[in-house]
Amino acid sequence: MNYDSKRYHIDLAIYSYNSISKSEKSKRILKGVSGRFLSGQISAILGPSGAGKTTLMNILAGYKTSKASGDILINGKPRCLESFRKISCYIKQDEQLPPFLTVKESMEVAAGLKLGRSNSNLSKKRIVRGEKKRLTVAFELINNPLVMFFDEPTSGLDSYNSYQSILFLKTLAKGDRNVICTIHQPSAKLFEQFDYVYVLAEGHCVYRGIVTNCLPFISSISLECPSHYNPADFSK
Structure with a gap:
């Protein structure tokens, strides 16, 4: 399949993922998650350690395809990995740069x-x-x-450089790119820069939607985020 669009929306349809440990015991990491990541926005995959953030990112980017069930759709059509990799990139947490250049x-x-x-x-x-x-x-x-995946893009950066990096990625997203990041502990100021947030807990999606609706959603299930508390930390 050739992609000739300039905007790429990614749909995750009822996806599950099981890993097999060295002891050959199967562990279910993702449990029936679904959602949509839109072009033109910067999205954050949020959750505590072990929630399944990196696994979900790897599946979205096409780096994990076995031991998984579900569908990844690009603009409503089944994803062709060969074509998708030509219009996407995956930037991991550690910079793989030549040390002597x-x-x-x-x-x-x-x-x-x-x-x-x-x-x-x-x-x-x-x-x-x-x-x-x-x-x-x-x-x-x-x-x-036109599709960019970032695993912990603020890792190792101070608060100022973290903020500048996310602003830079937000600028990229505005150019009709689909920018998706995993992020562990964003500050409240950093959290507000994301257009869309996907919150995982123990392999389940507990919230997906725009950032400004996150706290109202939490309130709707009888949980109140204390004043002056970081909404990103409370959401996890």
Whole structure:
């Protein structure tokens, strides 16, 4: 299947995932989760350790396909992994950057590998720019992916740089990209920058929707977030 759209919406339809440990005991990590991640917005997959955030991210990105049941739809049609990987990228928590190259040299290597001979050297030089945390993103932006997955994009950053990084990703999302992040302990200020939040607990989805409706939903089930308390922490 060839994707020729400029906007890619991802539907997760009743998905379950079982893992097999070394002792060959099956553990159900995701339990009948579903939802929709829209293009043009930045989404946060939120939850405590062990909730299934990374597993869900891996399934959405197409890195886990066995031992799973359910459907992933792209714009309402079954996902073709080969085509999907051409329009998406997955940026993991640890930056996999060459240790002995400068930023400029690293970008030139990435441009040469990803753009190939179809682009002139001058065109490649115009694309080359970045810094370490953003450099990992820049590697993937070279071929302009429209679906972007980030595993803990603020890991190892202080509060200022965390905020700036999420603002940068939010800007990318506004360019008709579908940006999905797992995030562990966002500050209240950081939490407010997300357009959509998907909250997991013990493999179940306990809330999915826009950020501003999160606290009203919590109130509707007779739970009150205390004043001056971080809504992201309370939601978990």
